[in-house]
Amino acid sequence: MSINLHGRSVLTLDDLSPDEIRFLLRLAADLKQAKLAGTEQPRLSRKNIALIFEKDSTRTRSGFEVAAYDQGAHVTYIGPSGSHIGHKETMKDTARVLGRIYDAIEYRGFAQSSVEDLAKFAGVPVYNGLTNEAHPTQVLADFMTMREFTHKHLSDMVMAFVGDGRDNVALSLATGAAKVGMDFRVVSPRELWPAPDVIENLAAEARKNGGVFSIGEHIRPGVLRADFVYTDVWLSMGEDEAAWPDRIRLLSPYCVTTDVMTATENPYAKFMHCLPAFHDRNTDVGARIFQRFGLDCMEVTDEVFESKTSIVFDQAENRMHTIKALLVATMGG
Incomplete structure (x- = not known):
């Protein structure tokens, strides 16, 4: 089957089959x-x-810059205070300016509507480097890393x-897991579950592709037989500090500890x-x-983070490789 992504934008993983x-x-x-072979x-x-960054970044910025440079492209970094966006100029107008100057645009910021406006009006490929709603380039790197650390196909993996x-x-x-037919579990306090229609849509997409989507409150059944246990920060950029006590109260029982990793009953499980x-x-x-x-840690203990089960820096490196693939596939000759 021939795959042609030339000229395409990727704003969420729903943009990809x-x-x-x-x-x-x-x-x-x-x-x-x-790259490793020098060829x-x-x-x-x-x-x-x-590269538009309304939120600061380490991996996304580094990944896009090095990927572009390796492939012979040039980038312009536009930071939180480096343009008129939102202050003197709308995203729609910005898109129509940048689309006449650049061959592609990356956006990392807050509202999903901002990256959608860029894609609608720029006339060039636009990539979502992170919004409040989605982080597609991260998931591509995660899936690449998972394939490197197990012999299984994505459709045979279990992730919690x-x-x-x-x-x-x-x-x-x-x-992404629903699209590739994975067994994907969310283990979360009920107060922080997605809306019912989101859960239903994810479950339906997973079934269509031979996978399973499930959500529950209890850690032990949620991580049992997992090949990969994943977590993220409890306090995101821009989070109102007034909300910290409630979030920490809700999420403290969900810290990934050695006991959580042991509960997978999978000696090869990775963090x-x-x-x-x-x-x-x-x-x-x-x-x-x-x-x-x-608290001396939040979403993960130092013991797990620094353990041999942790593959977090492999994920970080693979951000660059999967971003490069996206650039080549959508812009390359």
Whole structure:
């Protein structure tokens, strides 16, 4: 089957079919091998990409910049205070300007409607580097990493997300897992479950592709036989500090500990996290959380984070390789 993604935008994983997801993962693996072997061929010479960051970033920015440079493209970084977006100019007008100058646009920010406006009016491929609703490039890297750490096909894997069930990464993982037919479980306090229609749609998509989507409150049955246990931060960028006590109260029982990993009853189970992670007190936020709540970690213990089960830095590296695949597939000759 021929796959052609040229000129396409990726705003959520709903923009990709199961075959297109698998194609991008194969391409990413080939590009990674070529980079390691020193045989990579640039396919994006003379291309220019605008990188809009309304939220700060480490992995997304680094991934897009290095992927572009490796492939011969140039990038312009537009930071939170580096443009008129939202202050003097609408996203619609910004899109019509940048689309005449650049060959593609990446957006990392808050509202999904912002990246949708870019895609609607720019006339060039637009990539969602993270919004409040979705994080598709993260999930592509996660799936690539999962394939590297097990002999199983994606459709044979079991993944459990432990934490906030409405989290943008959790929902993006659930969407991707449903498309590739995975057994995907969300383990979350009921107060943080997605809306019923979202749960129904995910379950229906999973059934259509031979997979399973389930959601529950109890950790032990949720992680049993999981190949991968995934979590994300409890306190996202821009989170109102007034909400911290309630969120910490709800999510404290869902910290990924050694006992959680043992509860998988799978000696080969791996721990995953999209990063950054609050696994100790060695950050400003970590120190403040300890001072206010007496917690020396939040969503994962340092013991698990630093263990041999943790593959979080493999995920971080693969952000660059899967982003590169996306750029090549949508912009390359």
